[in-house]
Amino acid sequence: MGRIHVRTRINGEATEFLCDPRQTLLDALRDELQLTGTKEGCTTGDCGACSVTLDGLLVCSCLVLAAETEGHDVGTIEGMAQGETLHPLQQKFLEHAALQCGVCTPGFLVAAKALLDREPDPSEKQVRYALAGNLCRCTGYDKIIRAVLDAAAELRGDTR
Amino acid sequence: MSDERKYRWVGTRPIRHDGVDKVTGRANFGADFSLPGMLHGKVLRSPHAHARIVSIDVAPALALEGVKVAITGADMPDIASEMGTAGEGQVDYAEVSRNVMAREKALYDGHPVAAVAATTSEIAEEALSRIVVEYEVLPHVLTVDEAMAPGAPILHDHLRTAGLDPVPDEPTNVAQRIEIGRGDLAAGFAEADEIVEHEFTTQMVHQGYIEPHAVVARSGEDDQSVVWCCTQGPFTVRAMCAKLLGLDVSKIKVIPSEIGGGFGGKTTVYVEPLAVLLSRKAGRPVKIVMSRQEVFRGSGPASGTRIRVKLGAKADGRLTAAEAWLAYEAGAFKGSPVVAGAMCMFAPYAVENVKIEGYDVVVNKPKVNAYRAPGAPPAAFAAESALDELARKLGMDPVELRLVNAVKEGSQAIYGPKFRAIGMVETLQAAREHPHLKAKLGPNQGRGIATGFWFNAGMQSSASVSLNEDGTATVVSGCPDIGGSRTSLALMAAEELGIDVQKVRPVVADTETIGYNDATGGSRVTFATGMAVIESARDVVRQLRERAASIWGVELEQVEWNDGQALPINGADEGELEPLSIGTLARRAARTGGPISASTSLTARGAGPSFATHICDVEVDPETGVVQVVRYTAIQDAGKAVHPGYVEGQYQGGAAQGIGWALNEEYVYDEKGVLQNPGFLDYRMPVASDLPMIDTVIVEVPNPTHPYGVRGVGETPIIPPLAAVANAVRDATGVRFGDLPMSPPTVLARLDAR
Structure with missing residues (x-):
């Protein structure tokens, strides 16, 4: 089977790549485009380490075929910081010590940003349920939840 | 000072x-590294719990375009038995070799039997399906009960029970019997006003790090190999790859990547020596990344256990005697952490008459590896649950009962030495003063406390x-x-x-x-x-x-x-x-x-032990059996917290893992000995919506042997939660759960039987 030529936008940038018809978006990002910030934890959609956005919608990139992204917008962790400035979520994760090993962190940040984009003022419970698809084994989630709530508050402040 | x-x-x-x-x-983690010209390695694993390997034919795999090399047990050097360090414990390199690649027999579902390297991972995967292995399936044992039963199928014909005098000359699955104790047990129980006796079981659980094991190995014609991998011990990987492949240590360089969690599980080797061997044979770099299913089936989880505890105390709460019997699954090779469990379980208490008997038992499951305070959580679950029952019998507050018996500076530890400055009493006092202990409970809610001790290394x-x-x-x-x-x-x-x-x-x-x-x-x-x-x-x-x-x-x-x-x-x-x-x-x-x-x-030298007291509130749904942790406080002595944010993080993360162990996590095997839940969907670790905020209190009783008073803090936090949760469920329901996990069907069945 030949490889498929895919034209897409990744983090706002027009991007082309070739992929195997069976290749997942996760593998294409990591192996074809060297965007290794998106992590593989399970390949079955259970851990959220490979979270990306597809046209703004949060997805597990291990459950999306790379070829499906033709003509669509993909957002990954590599697109979250703007130049030299971290996104408030990234900054708050650092300030709250919300990561230990850090391998789940990109997925959490992408998922948290997807939450705050649609719900700028979430309750703790909303944050917990929105991030229930992302596994963290190090932190017990406490500091992650606090960082997201703090970032949400700061983002609301910025836009008011 | x-x-x-x-x-x-x-x-x-x-x-x-x-x-x-x-x-x-x-940040570059294990799987993020690649080299030009790299091959992709895959491992073929036994689908049987116990089977003689009659023959393996890799020729059909090698015939596939793109497949460069294949290895089996025949390619691994036979090495003599020699003990080496892995994490906090000791391992026999000869058994590590046989764990990373089976020889005469496959000893568990997931045991590697062959490996290939090919130009793409898809071709390597296809190659695995072409390898022909003829197995003679043997009867298997999955639990300590089955393995210790008379006439049980034997994993290793050469294994004899160490620790018995004389050592019996019969094949057995019991690798070792240990006993520790002091005083006069019978006199201690005779002196007691109240006695409690309970039995407990826990299931095999996994560390559950989010990053699967990953390695890239590059070997040259000069025998030098460079190994990039995610590991807790790059020097351990170096030593093991050298030993297993018969090379000088100086021939191997290990470059550790960032590591995506380990909790003890990345203190040995699995695919690393295979990648080195494949790269030596192929003359090209080889990358192996485990799938999640392989991590569950083929890396080292923590022991399932059966434990019996008997405690005696005076009416004022003073313990007069403590007795325990522990049997730990080692997995397919000897070396469960039963000794540590035995040494830890009563360590927080100054009890004079003690006898603890422990058994290290091989079973047809993956060889266990360290998991955060290896051996201690099941033992403390048993001891702290029994103490909770004792407090109820005595009509005493559970914190007071522990304070009455708490070890302090100068107390002789059950496992040997005299304690220097320690914080057992201080964590209990901090618990007593914490608002959590005074907060009102709602309907169907209960509260439990438990303590934990770890030596630290x-x-x-x-x-x-x-x-x-x-x-x-x-x-x-x-x-x-x-x-x-x-x-x-x-x-x-x-x-x-x-x-x-x-x-x-x-x-x-x-x-x-x-x-x-x-x-x-x-x-x-x-x-x-x-x-x-x-x-x-x-x-x-x-x-x-x-x-x-x-x-x-x-x-x-x-x-x-x-x-x-x-x-x-x-x-x-x-x-x-x-x-x-x-x-x-x-x-x-x-x-x-x-x-x-x-x-x-x-x-x-002089790693100061760290003690902890945890307080847990649960709410038990009487209609579904779901146990929800609604409030949790972890109190622990850090000696001196160097970065308090990351000390709190250790407390919180350990508590969350312990809660998972208590409520949901377990390896589930079918009757053929095949693991039924090798994935995060069915191996149910806590997610964000399962947990409350986890409050922390950092107690600081300086460790006198460290310039700043530092004690290790990483492991102790996983010890108290198992009993803290069980004691809270007991408080909420009146039912004592001796068998973990307290998953909804189990809880519901017991509630309905009330």
């Missing part, structure tokens, strides 16, 4: 040095501190940073040098760049490697004072180091000498004697 000291950096919460790389996706560390030419500094260590330890090391260097912690760059080096380091494990890095950093930094400071003394033409004793500068003292301050800053001295180093750096290699 250490408790009165004022700190400038130690005890602060700077942003970690590797933080920006980790929130931007730039010291072991071997090497670290260096180099002063850069502008007065900044580099700290090099060889212990992978699994939860912020790199920044703790930088904080200690900053404290000694008197410079901003962000002017210190901490680096985790490879095995050729720094002296030997035992693995990141045993809660030892901040304690032991920290000691090496402090010693090195103090050496650098001494050199700085010497340079200042030579510039000023005074004696070393006339130069004091304070807040990052040399100050004249002892008569030198009577002249007009201006202080010399670290930056000035660094810039003038070339003309005053050359570069300034120091390295220290040491065996750290």
Whole structure:
């Protein structure tokens, strides 16, 4: 089977790549485009380490075929910081010590940003349920939840 | 001295040095590394719990276009039995070799039997399906009960029970019997006013790190191999690859990547030696990344156990006797952490009459590996659950019962030594004073408390501190940073040098760049490697004072180091000498004697034990059996918290893992011995919506053997939760759960039977 030529936008940038018809978006990002910030934890959609956005919608990139992204917008962790400035979520994760090993962190940040984009003022419970698809084994989630709530508050402040 | 000291950096919460790389996706973890011309390796695993391997034919796999090499047990050198270090424990290299690749028999579902390397991972996967293995399936044993039963199928014909005198000359699945104790048990129970006796079981659980094992190995015609991998112990990987493949240690260089969690599970090798062997045979780099299913089936989980506990106490709560019987699953090769479990379970209490009997039992499941305080959580679950029942029988508050019996400085530990300064009493007092203990409970809610003890390890560390030419500094260590330890090391260097912690760059080096380091494990890095950093930094400071003394033409004793500068003292301050800053001295180093750096290699002794008390509130849904943890407080002695944010993180993360162990996590096998839940959907770890905020209290009883009073903190937090949750469920429902996990169907069945 030949490889498929895919034209897409990744983090706002027009991007082309070739992929195997069976290749997942996760593998294409990591192996074809060297965007290794998106992590593989399970390949079955259970851990959220490979979270990306597809046209703004949060997805597990291990459950999306790379070829499906033709003509669509993909957002990954590599697109979250703007130049030299971290996104408030990234900054708050650092300030709250919300990561230990850090391998789940990109997925959490992408998922948290997807939450705050649609719900700028979430309750703790909303944050917990929105991030229930992302596994963290190090932190017990406490500091992650606090960082997201703090970032949400700061983002609301910025836009008011 | 250490408790009165004022700190400038130690005890602060700077942003970690590797933080920006980790929130931007730039940090390189195990699977993120690749090399040009790299092949992809895959491992074929036994689908049987116990089977003789009659034959393996790899020729059909090699015939596939793109497949370059294949290996089986026949390609692995036969090596003699020899003990080596892995994490906190000891392993037999000969058995590690047989665990990474089966020889005559496959001993568990998931045991590697062959491996291939091909130009793509798809071709490698296809190649696996073409390997023809003829198995003769044998009867298997999955639990200690089955394995210890008379006439049980035997895993290893050569295995005899150590610890019995004389050692019986019969094949057995019991690798070792141990006994520890003191006093007169019968007299102790005779003296008791109340006696409780209970039996407990726990299931095999997995560390559940999110990053699967991954390795890239590159070997040359000169026999040199470079291994990039995610590991807690790069020097362990080096030693094991060398031993298993019959190479000198100097032939192997291990470069540790960032590590995506380990919890003890990345203190040995699985695919690393296979990647080296494949790359040697192929003459090309080989990458192997485990799938999640392989991690569950083929890496080392924690033992399932059966434990019996009997306690006797006077009416005032004083324990008169403690007896326990423990049997731990070792998996397919000997070496469960039953000894540690036995040593820990009553360690928080000063009881005079004790007998603990333990059994290390092989079963047809993956060889267990360290998991955070290996062996202690099931043992403490049993002991602390029994204590809870004892408190009920005595009509005593559970905190008071523990306070009455708590060990303190000078108490003789059940496992041997006299305790130096410890914080058992202090954590209980902190619990008693915590608002959580006084908060009202709602309907269907209950509260439990439990304590935990872990020895902590010291072991071997090497670290260096180099002063850069502008007065900044580099700290090099060889212990992978699994939860912020790199920044703790930088904080200690900053404290000694008197410079901003962000002017210190901490680096985790490879095995050729720094002296030997035992693995990141045993809660030892901040304690032991920290000691090496402090010693090195103090050496650098001494050199700085010497340079200042030579510039000023005074004696070393006339130069004091304070807040990052040399100050004249002892008569030198009577002249007009201006202080010399670290930056000035660094810039003038070339003309005053050359570069300034120091390295220290040491065996750290005196790791202070860390005690914890946890408080847990649960709500039990009587209609579904779901247990929800609604409030949780973890109180623990850190000695001195170097970075309190990451100390709290250890408490919270350990508590969450312990809650998962208590409520949902378990390896589920079918009747053929095949693992039924090798994935995160069915192996149910806690997610964010399962947990409340986890409150923490850092108690600081300085460890007298560390310059700052530091104790390891990483492991203790996983010990109390199992019983804290079970005791809370008991409080809520009136039902004592002796069998973990307390998953909804189990809880519902017991509630309905009330």
